[in-house]
Amino acid sequence: ATILMLNGPNLGLLGLREPAIYGHDTLEDVEAACRDALQGTGHELDAFQTDHEGAMLERVHAARQDADAVVINAGAWTHTSIALLDALSAFEGPVVEVHISQVHRREAFRHHSYVSARADAVIVGCGVQGYEFAVLRVARLLD
Numbered sequence: 636a637t638i639l640m641l642n643g644p645n646l647g648l649l650g651l652r653e654p655a656i657y658g659h660d661t662l663e664d665v666e667a668a669c670r671d672a673l674q675g676t677g678h679e680l681d682a683f684q685t686d687h688e689g690a691m692l693e694r695v696h697a698a699r700q701d702a703d704a705v706v707i708n709a710g711a712w713t714h715t716s717i718a719l720l721d722a723l724s725a726f727e728g729p730v731v732e733v734h735i736s737q738v739h740r741r742e743a744f745r746h747h748s749y750v751s752a753r754a755d756a757v758i759v760g761c762g763v764q765g766y767e768f769a770v771l772r773v774a775r776l777l778d
């Protein structure tokens with residue numbers, strides 16, 4: 636089956652952006668690690684990053700046809716976007732939410748997630764390893 640990994644705003648700068656919080660691995664490194672983690676499971680990874688909310692909504696809509704599960708780090712839209720929650724609610728497969736940092740130890744505005752209202756699991760504060768945990772979790776849910 637196809638697992639779609641979605642990354643929202645500023646996550647294209649992973650590895651460069653606030654490395655003390657988000658680490659030194661790039662998004663490419665993360666995607667490669669997730670593909671490795673899925674080796675032998677029979678599942679494959681598709682990945683998409685955008686800084687445009689409408690483009691993200693349209694990618695989630697398309698996932699209704701071309702993906703079986705979603706792993707999403709919505710970045711700051713996590714805390715702002717009811718539209719993204721609604722788009723994810725229209726997707727029928729498993730959804731796992733990832734945050735690299737331990738958002739509950741950070742500013743209060745990062746403590747609430749609209750995405751969590753739809754997510755089957757939430758992985759927070761595991762660094763970029765959280766993406767590997769998330770793809771393995773959705774692989775299990777798909778089996």
Ligand code: DQA
Binds near residue numbers: 645708734735737745
């Ligand atoms: C983040 C946490 C968000 O609060 C922030 O806006 C991000 C990254 C994380 O992965 O820890 O862009 O989702």
